[in-house]
Amino acid sequence: xxxxxxxxxxxxxxxxxxxxxxxxxxxxxxxxxxxxxxxxxxxxxxxxxxxxxxxxxxxxxxxxxxxxxxxxxxxxxxxxxxxxxxxxxxxxxxxxxxxxxxxxxxxxxxxxxxxxxxxxxxxxxxxxxxxxxxxxxxxxxxxxxxxxxxxxxxxxxxxxxxxxxxxxxxxxxxxxxxxxxxxxxxxxxxxxxxxxxxxxxxxxxxxxxxxxxxxxxxxxxxxxxxxxxxxxxxxxxxxxxxxxxxxxxxxxxxxxxxxxxxxxxxxxxxxxxxxxxxxxxxxxxxxxxxxxxxxxxxxxxxxxxxxxxxxxxxxxxxxxxxxxxxxxxxxxxxxxxxxxxxxxxxxxxxxxxxxxxxxxxxxxxxxxxxxxxxxxxxxxxxxxxxxxxxxxxxxxxxxxxxxxxxxxxxxxxxxxxxxxxxxxxxxxxxxxxxxxxxxxxxxxxxxxxxxxxxxxxxxxxxxxxxxxxxxxxxxxxxxxxxxxxxxxxxxxxxxxxxxxxxxxxxxxxxxxxxxxxxxxxxxxxxxxxxxxxxxxxxxxxxxxxxxxxxxxxxxxxxxxxxxxxxxxxxxxxxxxxxxxxxxxxxxxxxxxxxxxxxxxxxxxxxxxxxxxxxxxxxxxxxxxxxxxxxxxxxxxxxxxx
Numbered sequence: 001x002x003x004x005x006x007x008x009x010x011x012x013x014x015x016x017x018x019x020x021x022x023x024x025x026x027x028x029x030x031x032x033x034x035x036x037x038x039x040x041x042x043x044x045x046x047x048x049x050x051x052x053x054x055x056x057x058x059x060x061x062x063x064x065x066x067x068x069x070x071x072x073x074x075x076x077x078x079x080x081x082x083x084x085x086x087x088x089x090x091x092x093x094x095x096x097x098x099x100x101x102x103x104x105x106x107x108x109x110x111x112x113x114x115x116x117x118x119x120x121x122x123x124x125x126x127x128x129x130x131x132x133x134x135x136x137x138x139x140x141x142x143x144x145x146x147x148x149x150x151x152x153x154x155x156x157x158x159x160x161x162x163x164x165x166x167x168x169x170x171x172x173x174x175x176x177x178x179x180x181x182x183x184x185x186x187x188x189x190x191x192x193x194x195x196x197x198x199x200x201x202x203x204x205x206x207x208x209x210x211x212x213x214x215x216x217x218x219x220x221x222x223x224x225x226x227x228x229x230x231x232x233x234x235x236x237x238x239x240x241x242x243x244x245x246x247x248x249x250x251x252x253x254x255x256x257x258x259x260x261x262x263x264x265x266x267x268x269x270x271x272x273x274x275x276x277x278x279x280x281x282x283x284x285x286x287x288x289x290x291x292x293x294x295x296x297x298x299x300x301x302x303x304x305x306x307x308x309x310x311x312x313x314x315x316x317x318x319x320x321x322x323x324x325x326x327x328x329x330x331x332x333x334x335x336x337x338x339x340x341x342x343x344x345x346x347x348x349x350x351x352x353x354x355x356x357x358x359x360x361x362x363x364x365x366x367x368x369x370x371x372x373x374x375x376x377x378x379x380x381x382x383x384x385x386x387x388x389x390x391x392x393x394x395x396x397x398x399x400x401x402x403x404x405x406x407x408x409x410x411x412x413x414x415x416x417x418x419x420x421x422x423x424x425x426x427x428x429x430x431x432x433x434x435x436x437x438x439x440x441x442x443x444x445x446x447x448x449x450x451x452x453x454x455x456x457x458x459x460x461x462x463x464x465x466x467x468x469x470x471x472x473x474x475x476x477x478x479x480x481x482x483x484x485x486x487x488x489x490x491x492x493x494x495x496x497x498x499x500x501x502x503x504x505x506x507x508x509x510x511x512x513x514x515x516x517x518x519x520x521x522x523x524x525x526x527x528x529x530x531x532x533x534x535x536x537x538x539x540x541x542x543x544x545x546x547x548x549x550x551x552x553x554x555x556x557x558x559x560x561x562x563x564x565x566x567x568x569x570x571x572x573x574x575x576x577x578x579x580x581x582x583x584x585x586x587x588x589x590x591x592x593x594x595x596x597x598x599x600x601x602x603x604x605x606x607x608x609x610x611x612x613x614x615x616x617x618x619x620x621x622x623x624x625x626x627x628x629x630x631x632x633x634x635x636x637x638x639x640x641x
Contacts, residue, residue, distance in 0.1 A: 003481035004048030006062040006107050006130070007142035009151060010193055012041045039113050042193075048486075052085035056113045059089040062143060063106030063128045063487070066233035071101055099190060099203045103233065103495055105487065107143060109193075117194035124204045125493045126187035126469030129477070133182050137196045144478075145182055146321040156180045158609065163570055164438040166323070166605055168427055169597045171470040173441040175200065178322060178608070187469040206460050206498070208452030211505040216521065219504055223497075224257075224522040230494035231257040231348070235266035236486075240345040243297070244488070245271035247287025248537055249516060249523075250353030254491050256526040258348065259295035268348065271297040272339050274331050274540075274632075276304050282538045287531055293640040294528050300342070302335040304632040309547045310555050311627030313604055314618040317611060319482055323604035325475040327544045330630045336483030338634050346486045351476060352493035355462045356501055357516040359383070359509035363455035364399070365406035376403050382510040384535075406454060410445040427598065429575040455506040463498050545596050549585035555625050556603050557581055566609035567602055576602065 036045035039058050044051070049062035061084050065071070068087055072079040075091035075098070091098045092110045099108075105127025111118035120141055122130050131148050132141040133156075142148035149155055159180040165173050175183045185191055185200060192198035212219060231254055235241055243255045261267050271292055275285035285301070292299040312330025317323055326332075339347065361383075367376035380398045381390065390398075417425060422439030423432070430438065447461035448454065477487040491497075504518065511517040513535060520532050548556065557580060559565065562573040580599065586592045611617045621627075 003486065004046075004062050005143040005147060006044070006046045006049060006060055006109070007147050007151065008042065008044035008060070008109065008140070010042050010139040010141075012137050039111065040116065042111050042118075044109055050083045050085035052083055052089050054086065054089070055093075057089040057093060058109070058111040058113065058118070059085040059092070060109040061085045061088060061106060062108075063104060063123070064489075065102050065104035065106055067101070067103040071098070074101060105489060109141075111193060115194070117192070119190045119192055120185060121190040121203065122185050122187055124188040124495050125464065125498070126473045127477075127490065127493070128487070129474045130185040131177060131182050132185060132191060134196070139193070139196075141185075141191075144320060145177060145179055146319075148182060149179070149321065155612065156182060158612070160434070160570070161437045161441045163605060164426075164430070164434045165441070167430070167434075167567070167570060167598070167601050168438055168442075169601055170438075170442065171467050173443075187464060204495075206464070206502050208456050209503050212503050216508065216518070219508070220518055220522040220524075222500065223504075223518060226494070226497050226500050227253065227491070227522070228257050228260070230491040230497050232261050232265055233494075234348055234489035234491050235261055235268070236346045238264065238266045239269075239343070241266055241268045242270040242272055242339055242342075242344045242347055243268045244347050244349040245273050245288055245291060245297070245299070246350075246538070247284030247291070247531060247534075248350065249519065249527075249531065249534070250350030250357075250492060252291055252350075252527050252531045253353070253519065253523055254348055254350045255291060255295050255297065256523065257491075259297075260526070269296075269298060270339075270342065270344065271295075271299050272301075272335055272344075272347070273299060274302045274304055274328075274335060276540075276543055278305055279542045279546075282540060282542050284538050287534075289637065290528055291531060292637065296639050298639060299637045300335070300338055301635050301637070302331050302338075302630075302632045303635055304331045304543065304630065306551070307331055307543075307547060307630035307632070308552050308555075308627045309544060309600070310552045310603065310607075310625075311622055311629040313607065314622045314627070315629075316478065316482065317604070317607055318615075318618040320478050321608075321611070323601075323608045324479075325471050326479075327548070327600050328540050329479065330547075331543075331632055332479060333483060334630055334632060334634065336480060336485060340484035344485065347480060347488040348491055349476075349488055350492055351473065351488075351490040352463070352468050353516070353519075355466060355468060356492055356498060357509070357519045359515070360455040360459045360506055361398075361402040362406050362458035363453075363506045363510075364402045365404075365454045368399075368403045368407040369454070373403075379507075379510055382512050384511055384513065384515040406458075410448040413445040429571050429579065431570060431572055434570045456502060459502060459506075463493075463501075468493065541593060541596075544600075545585075545592055548596050548599060549592070553585070555621075555627070556599060559603055559606050559621075565606055567606050570605075571602070 034045050034047045035051040037053055044060045046060045046062055052059045069079050071091050072087055075094045077087055077090045081087040099121055104123055106123045107128045107130045108121045122128055131145050140148055140151040156179040159176050159178055162172055162176040162178045175186050177184050188202055188204040189200045190203045191200045245251050245255050258268050273288045276283045307330040309327040309330055313324050316329055364376045364379050380395050422435040426435035426438045447457050450457035480488050508518045523532050560576055562577045565573055586595050
């Protein structure tokens with residue numbers, strides 16, 4: 001299923017309107033459910049969204065805007081206007097700050113036919129994606145790179161800088177994509193239309209405010225209120241939604257608040273989860289059952305035994321023309337297809353909670369900058385997991401990284417990089433050219449240039465520009481679309497929630513025993529305490545590592561054999577071979593994690609590079625190696641009476 005999407009061309013050179021309209025629609029693969037139009041130099045098509053042309057304005061909306069009544073009131077518009085796109089067209093004509101008012105997950109096009117100007121925009125936090133390409137005065141744009149490529153005369157070469165960051169397990173630098181010249185319109189950005197030289201710019205940016213002065217209980221209550229609103233906004237029509245549930249705090253928060261939503265608000269009745277009985281250290285089956293009982297949810301579980309992470313990646317690569325970020329598709333895809341078969345259209349989940357509610361380590365740097373070194377060390381002793389007894393070595397390491405180094409100005413980092421050279425900052429298996437590309441584009445100190453304290457600037461960076469908006473939300477959206485679902489909604493990644501969190505005293509996030517302590521306090525009385533006060537957090541690492549270091553290892557070695565691998569254009573294959581072929585995978589957890597992440601990125605990059613020359617490569621590899629995506633049982637359990 002292609003799912004909701006948008007594509008178009010802005011070309012002053014013109015051409016027959018019906019031909020340009022047809023080309024835009026063809027980029028979305030078929031005509032089913034596609035609305036398209038051509039007005040002057042603009043042609044645009046949208047599926048699963050809203051398209052309007054009237055009163056000299058074109059508006060195309062893909063996604064959801066959750067506060068349309070508020071927008072209508074601000075614009076003095078009739079809230080009964082026939083479509084969301086028509087309402088947004090009116091609001092754009094009447095309001096200067098319409099984009100800042102919007103709350104939702106969306107991609108938006110607005111075009112003034114008479115003035116020959118307009119804009120493309122994405123929502124503030126990356127719930128939807130958009131890529132664009134400029135060739136002289138011709139601008140093409142689409143929701144996905146694969147759709148955009150259909151509007152270009154040829155497939156671009158790989159972007160060497162972006163590939164370097166992929167291999168280094170980094171986010172995409174700036175607005176780059178893996179295709180040269182194909183740029184991402186980042187979250188909270190707009191691209192002016194009508195000026196061939198215009199560049200994207202931010203339309204929304206959090207502004208620093210002094211932390212609120214209120215009791216801890218009052219602040220927790222304020223957080224709960226905003227979270228409840230964020231969840232309610234994202235609930236679909238009754239009977240259409242479900243919740244992606246683990247035994248963790250974030251998804252439990254979303255499920256719990258959804259269960260308390262007003263009648264008729266589309267409360268989810270089903271939950272979908274993955275469990276791992278063969279891996280007790282990560283299995284959350286008992287906690288998931290406890291939550292389903294507490295919230296009256298029918299639980300569907302993928303009970304995972306084994307699987308191939310490589311096999312799980314290949315259909316994604318074939319569908320989207322991009323490598324997947326996560327190695328866990330091999331069990332998520334059967335589970336999500338089950339949800340679609342059950343009649344579910346949309347999932348809500350707990351994505352982004354770690355970043356939004358986690359502590360900002362840069363508060364330690366703020367104390368150091370004010371000369372409060374003893375106070376800074378006291379914060380180190382309150383980092384979750386420390387329990388007041390970290391080793392002296394751990395204290396020194398944290399003070400060095402998050403105290404002294406984080407306190408240094410950004411220019412000090414630039415000078416240090418220039419002095420030490422790119423090899424000091426890049427993986428040692430990079431070629432010198434790749435190391436230079438990576439180091440020159442890896443501006444890890446950019447967040448320090450924001451106005452406001454370091455703790456606040458760091459939190460803004462990770463929530464609005466970090467791995468979620470840069471990579472993860474795109475991946476999760478594509479994962480859902482592949483299964484026949486609509487793009488998921490992430491209630492914790494909400495503008496009003498984040499702006500509120502940015503006004504909380506940062507010390508409240510520090511607790512030696514529990515992460516995200518204020519969120520846990522806000523959920524008192526709603527979540528079962530065995531989940532709410534659970535100190536640990538499970539990951540799927542054990543399953544990922546077992547596959548990559550076990551059944552998938554011969555496939556990995558075959559793909560990355562020296563002299564044959566396409567990543568030889570970026571990596572020293574002799575070093576790669578020594579790491580992957582002549583040594584067994586590490587046994588200890590931290591080295592194994594490092595090995596697995598870099599190996600995963602290498603093998604997915606290799607498959608992607610080969611698919612550029614041979615689009616049938618992913619399917620042929622799966623058949624040749626007889627890769628089986630997942631060995632799992634799908635089971636259903638009704639909530640306890």
